[in-house]
Amino acid sequence: MRKYYDEIARIAGNVVTVKAGGVGYDELAAVVSDRGTSLAQVIRLEGEYASLQIFAGTQGVSTRDKVRFLGHPMQMPFSEALLGRIFDGSGRPRDGRPEIDAAPIPIGSPAVNPVKRRRPDKMVATGIPMIDVFNSLVESQKLPIFSVAGEPYNELLARVGLQADADIIILGGIGLRHDDYLKFRKTFDDGGVLGRTIMFIHTAADPVVEGLLVPDLCLAVGEQFALQGRRVLALLTDMTAFADALKEIAIIMEQIPSNRGYPGDLYTQLARRYEKAVDLDGAGSMTVLACTTMPGDDVTHPVPDNTGYITEGQFYLRNGRIEPFGSLSRLKQQVNGKTRDDHRAIMNACIQLYALCRESREKRDMGFEMSAWDERLLRYGERFEARIMDLAVNIPLNEALDRCWAILAECFEPVEVGIRESIIAAHWPAAPRAG
Amino acid sequence: MTGRIVAVFGNLVIAESADRVVQNSIAYIARGDGAKLLCEVIRVRGRVADLQVFEETRGLRVGDAVEFRAEMLSATLGPGLLGQIYDGLQNPLPQLAEKAGFFLTPGTYLPGLDGARRWRWTPAVQAGAAVKAGETLGSVPENMFTHKIMVPFGLRGAYKVESVAPAGEYGVEDRIAVLAGDAEARVDVRMAQRWPVKRPLCIARRRLLPAEPLVTRIRIIDAMFPIVRGGTYCIPGPFGAGKTVLQQITSRHAEIDVVIVAACGERAGEVVETIREFPELVDPRTGRSLMERTIIICNTSAMPVAAREASVYTAATLGEYYRQMGLDVLLLADSTSRWAQAMRELSGRLEEIPGDEAFPAYLESRIAAFYERAGQVELPDGATASLTIGGTVSPAGGNFEEPVTQGTLKVVGAFHGLSRARSDARRYPAIDPLDSWSKYTGIMEPERAARMRALLRDGHEVRQMMTVVGEEGTSIDDFARMLKADFFDNVFLQQDAFDAVDAAVPARRQRFMFGKVEAVVDCDFGFQSKDEARKTMVAATDLFRNLNYAAEDGPDYAAILGRIDAFIAQKGRTQ
Ligand SMILES: Nc1ncnc2c1ncn2[C@@H]1O[C@H](COP(=O)(O)OP(=O)(O)OP(=O)(O)O)[C@@H](O)[C@H]1O
Numbered sequence A: 001m002r003k004y005y006d007e008i009a010r011i012a013g014n015v016v017t018v019k020a021g022g023v024g025y026d027e028l029a030a031v032v033s034d035r036g037t038s039l040a041q042v043i044r045l046e047g048e049y050a051s052l053q054i055f056a057g058t059q060g061v062s063t064r065d066k067v068r069f070l071g072h073p074m075q076m077p078f079s080e081a082l083l084g085r086i087f088d089g090s091g092r093p094r095d096g097r098p099e100i101d102a103a104p105i106p107i108g109s110p111a112v113n114p115v116k117r118r119r120p121d122k123m124v125a126t127g128i129p130m131i132d133v134f135n136s137l138v139e140s141q142k143l144p145i146f147s148v149a150g151e152p153y154n155e156l157l158a159r160v161g162l163q164a165d166a167d168i169i170i171l172g173g174i175g176l177r178h179d180d181y182l183k184f185r186k187t188f189d190d191g192g193v194l195g196r197t198i199m200f201i202h203t204a205a206d207p208v209v210e211g212l213l214v215p216d217l218c219l220a221v222g223e224q225f226a227l228q229g230r231r232v233l234a235l236l237t238d239m240t241a242f243a244d245a246l247k248e249i250a251i252i253m254e255q256i257p258s259n260r261g262y263p264g265d266l267y268t269q270l271a272r273r274y275e276k277a278v279d280l281d282g283a284g285s286m287t288v289l290a291c292t293t294m295p296g297d298d299v300t301h302p303v304p305d306n307t308g309y310i311t312e313g314q315f316y317l318r319n320g321r322i323e324p325f326g327s328l329s330r331l332k333q334q335v336n337g338k339t340r341d342d343h344r345a346i347m348n349a350c351i352q353l354y355a356l357c358r359e360s361r362e363k364r365d366m367g368f369e370m371s372a373w374d375e376r377l378l379r380y381g382e383r384f385e386a387r388i389m390d391l392a393v394n395i396p397l398n399e400a401l402d403r404c405w406a407i408l409a410e411c412f413e414p415v416e417v418g419i420r421e422s423i424i425a426a427h428w429p430a431a432p433r434a435g
Numbered sequence B: 001m002t003g004r005i006v007a008v009f010g011n012l013v014i015a016e017s018a019d020r021v022v023q024n025s026i027a028y029i030a031r032g033d034g035a036k037l038l039c040e041v042i043r044v045r046g047r048v049a050d051l052q053v054f055e056e057t058r059g060l061r062v063g064d065a066v067e068f069r070a071e072m073l074s075a076t077l078g079p080g081l082l083g084q085i086y087d088g089l090q091n092p093l094p095q096l097a098e099k100a101g102f103f104l105t106p107g108t109y110l111p112g113l114d115g116a117r118r119w120r121w122t123p124a125v126q127a128g129a130a131v132k133a134g135e136t137l138g139s140v141p142e143n144m145f146t147h148k149i150m151v152p153f154g155l156r157g158a159y160k161v162e163s164v165a166p167a168g169e170y171g172v173e174d175r176i177a178v179l180a181g182d183a184e185a186r187v188d189v190r191m192a193q194r195w196p197v198k199r200p201l202c203i204a205r206r207r208l209l210p211a212e213p214l215v216t217r218i219r220i221i222d223a224m225f226p227i228v229r230g231g232t233y234c235i236p237g238p239f240g241a242g243k244t245v246l247q248q249i250t251s252r253h254a255e256i257d258v259v260i261v262a263a264c265g266e267r268a269g270e271v272v273e274t275i276r277e278f279p280e281l282v283d284p285r286t287g288r289s290l291m292e293r294t295i296i297i298c299n300t301s302a303m304p305v306a307a308r309e310a311s312v313y314t315a316a317t318l319g320e321y322y323r324q325m326g327l328d329v330l331l332l333a334d335s336t337s338r339w340a341q342a343m344r345e346l347s348g349r350l351e352e353i354p355g356d357e358a359f360p361a362y363l364e365s366r367i368a369a370f371y372e373r374a375g376q377v378e379l380p381d382g383a384t385a386s387l388t389i390g391g392t393v394s395p396a397g398g399n400f401e402e403p404v405t406q407g408t409l410k411v412v413g414a415f416h417g418l419s420r421a422r423s424d425a426r427r428y429p430a431i432d433p434l435d436s437w438s439k440y441t442g443i444m445e446p447e448r449a450a451r452m453r454a455l456l457r458d459g460h461e462v463r464q465m466m467t468v469v470g471e472e473g474t475s476i477d478d479f480a481r482m483l484k485a486d487f488f489d490n491v492f493l494q495q496d497a498f499d500a501v502d503a504a505v506p507a508r509r510q511r512f513m514f515g516k517v518e519a520v521v522d523c524d525f526g527f528q529s530k531d532e533a534r535k536t537m538v539a540a541t542d543l544f545r546n547l548n549y550a551a552e553d554g555p556d557y558a559a560i561l562g563r564i565d566a567f568i569a570q571k572g573r574t575q
């Protein structure tokens, strides 16, 4: 039997300090109060005192309560029985079914040795031209959707999740609205993938700090499956809520904030999670797609900013469309050289022309005369938006490339599109339909 | 010397010791399960020492034993460094993987050099010779280089060679010479020696003013914002603007002897690309694999933060070591901001008084000291050698008005600022030609580069004006000048990193192209209408782009060049 400690010296925010010896850093504890038992983790040791972060918050915790140390860091039972199950932010079943009876795995394992990583090289077809043509998604990529409240980012996440053809889908909800949770469940159910989905759901109604564990739980479980050779897709939404929980703890611990209240180690904390995305040499893989909502639609906000520096690109979702500017898949060149020989040329040309189109629009909006060239760009922009950018478009890559050629041929002469001659010769549509 | 843990907070451990503890010495913490975790003493207050632990501190307890060592955090220097893939503390990652599998388990350390490997030793001195620190005792062949085995750098004063091993095969830990000092002291010299990474290693007659261009084969750098052997430069830019790609192509194509890639707190996947590609790529200059001239120091963002701080110093030390041998070395650090953040995290835990954005007050002096390790030197034997340092900077929000960028700009010789606007428009490399600068002279005469910079500025101004007065309010001359600036940008500044030919352009071809571009810019086209001007410049751009993609010995090259010359002759009622 483990010993109970009852000398709680300080309670502040979600952190309690208790007098206890022989405690390990990062170790878990159970805090037993009138409200029941809640999980806590050691975040500082100082002489005889241990500071604990309580995941359910300290509301109602009193200095008379008891703390029992569990002798191990955070862990999660792991077996095939996890498939189809739904858990809360502390890893307890939230689907009314019994606990998983299996040997536990630790949460928050060390980094994978870089030499044990494979070079990612498998394209994930999504049927969305703005992804497949312009910013191909690659198995084992880590990639967030940057968006703002009101945009259909969770729908996009679920749609990609369904089309990605993964062995196992793991959904981590942090501060998720209950409606969204139900929507995810319905989408996965309708898509027939619920049986190979695992969910860790922390909702907006749960204590904020409890959301902190969600990414780690998802990624630890996903990593185990990847080690067994499975192709895992982890979906995390919303990572801004995760960062805000980190901020809360940092403030209570009186850490000096680096930027808008966020702790200086925000980059490291986020990186440790995102870097779990991996293609293991001789085993499986884990792809991580996340949502990062941008407070005030500002990418320079510390959360999207640090995220952008960590992930392998980002999809900007704005006005219901994936924006071509700013959106980026950094792994696209690993796969788009092996698709069709015109893929890269189309990718570059269409975006450069679309950028010029936006300039012409600005000119037009300021009331300037439109040259013949401007007119052509405007025509191109409209067609490109309607036939390629619209999220409702759901076509395979090759069809999307052909469609891009058709639009180019409708609007421009071959020398104007900035594509080298050999590729023009092979792909320029023979008889462009009159525009 | 031993002590006990009294507090643990993140990667900071506070220990008490009855003995004297030396600042910056290393220590090992004995974790409950027997693992020994490496750490460094970063502050001493009486009997209390603050330690930064180079591992996750999970599972440490108050009371755990700490064993202090006399040595400072050091790198092992000797033959066999080239081609290695190390973590920030010089543990060889492939060997760690053999030992520990998929994960980097805390407390697993391996020697930086393989003791079993044999090297063909040729002595260069005889018994009785007088020698000093850094002088050559002999050599072994390492890949395409003659790896000099030098008198240990830490020795003070004059020594006499007492004995030297005969030519033959030896391992790095075998004794290859015995030196005798003034006093009774005898020094056994092995091929491998240790050097504390945070202390600059530079034994030289004098430092030279760096002036030899370091050709990267990237046009915008070599012609417009050059770097030189022994110089320093930085690449700040918002996320996704192309810092890492720029460094990757530089690490491949730069005309330099040794490249050290320090992946500091960035993505593991990016290092994997280099690890997997370099052994396959042949360096046309030597005919050998690129990996043979490269050392990778890799402490990626998920690896322990304190080791990230150490990694740039480890990289600098290895670079200085090869410079001592008479080679030209290029160190590419990506990203120095992560290194600065590691300092910030620690400084916060130490409760030091924070400066701007919570960075420690000594941030600038640390940055300056790091870049100061670069330099071209005249070695004791009269040879010249250099260490060039290029670092990326990842400013928060992409705003250069922040402490790391500003601290770096004060000390470097060239600034390649990447712009979001250019990378969004896929104008790669996204070095902003209006903001960037270099204090060095590259492969082009400064006046010619300056003329093109003026053209770019004019083009930019015309474009700005045009947003106010519209195209109709712009004179045809101004309009043509803007198009010429765009032309120069499109066909010379921009370069396709993923095209076999365009990715790397030798200095000779760059100069040739620059001349052709000048010829077009100097044409007085006498445009009658803006549409005509646009059409003409679009055609010129198309021709030059196609030339950029054509191999000089390929089938199309001569034909395209012919068309370009005809274009210039026909349009060029040269001014
Ligand atoms: N020279 C280039 N040619 C073509 N594409 C490029 C070039 N440079 C960058 N890119 C594109 O931009 C992406 C991002 O580049 P890179 O990874 O170098 O950015 P970064 O500045 O290092 O970003 P971060 O700060 O987040 O690490 C690349 O994956 C590639 O798709």
Ligand SMILES: [Mg+2]
Residues within 6 Å of the ligand: B243, B244, B245, B266, B334
């Ligand atoms: Mg980068």
